[in-house]
Amino acid sequence: MFSQETESKFKHLASIYPRKRSALIPMLLIAQKEHGYVKSETIEYVAKYLDLSASEVDSIMSFYTLLHRNPVGKYHIMICTNLACMLRGSDEIETCVQRKLGVRPGEITADGLFSAIEFECLGSCTTAPVMQVNGEFYENLDVKKVEEIIDGFRKRA
Numbered sequence: 001m002f003s004q005e006t007e008s009k010f011k012h013l014a015s016i017y018p019r020k021r022s023a024l025i026p027m028l029l030i031a032q033k034e035h036g037y038v039k040s041e042t043i044e045y046v047a048k049y050l051d052l053s054a055s056e057v058d059s060i061m062s063f064y065t066l067l068h069r070n071p072v073g074k075y076h077i078m079i080c081t082n083l084a085c086m087l088r089g090s091d092e093i094e095t096c097v098q099r100k101l102g103v104r105p106g107e108i109t110a111d112g113l114f115s116a117i118e119f120e121c122l123g124s125c126t127t128a129p130v131m132q133v134n135g136e137f138y139e140n141l142d143v144k145k146v147e148e149i150i151d152g153f154r155k156r157a
């Protein structure tokens with residue numbers, strides 16, 4: 001189900017915490033990195049690995065928006081829409097992303113390159129408005145910057 005490298009990371013994680021269950025989130029993030037999202041088989045696999053029930057894993061997953069239950073685009077854009085970003089123009093950022101990609105929040109472009117979601121505070125309020133793409137921060141955004149960022153990813157693809 002997973003590569004040897006991922007399996008050895010799982011083994012390591014399960015051994016370093018006083019309670020095996022503490023390895024849950026790191027394991028899910030590693031699994032997601034390999035498959036692009038957390039498959040339902042992964043939930044069962046990780047639950048068994050850590051002596052948890054699948055429903056426990058499932059309920060914990062529901063709390064973390066960084067864990068994806070469905071496939072996302074190669075470039076997954078998370079647009080902060082919380083207070084500081086909203087006051088500094090996150091609406092325009094979101095509209096720009098939707099216009100450039102032709103998708104609504106939660107959807108994937110037809111070519112599989114992009115997906116975008118709204119996000120509650122990315123923790124960089126002093127540099128609002130902010131978005132993350134595959135975990136990398138893009139700060140002090142305006143529409144022009146967002147267009148350049150998306151165009152840059154398109155050229156790389």
Ligand code: FES
Nearest residue numbers: 080085122124125
């Ligand atoms: S409100 Fe956007 S990063 Fe905190």
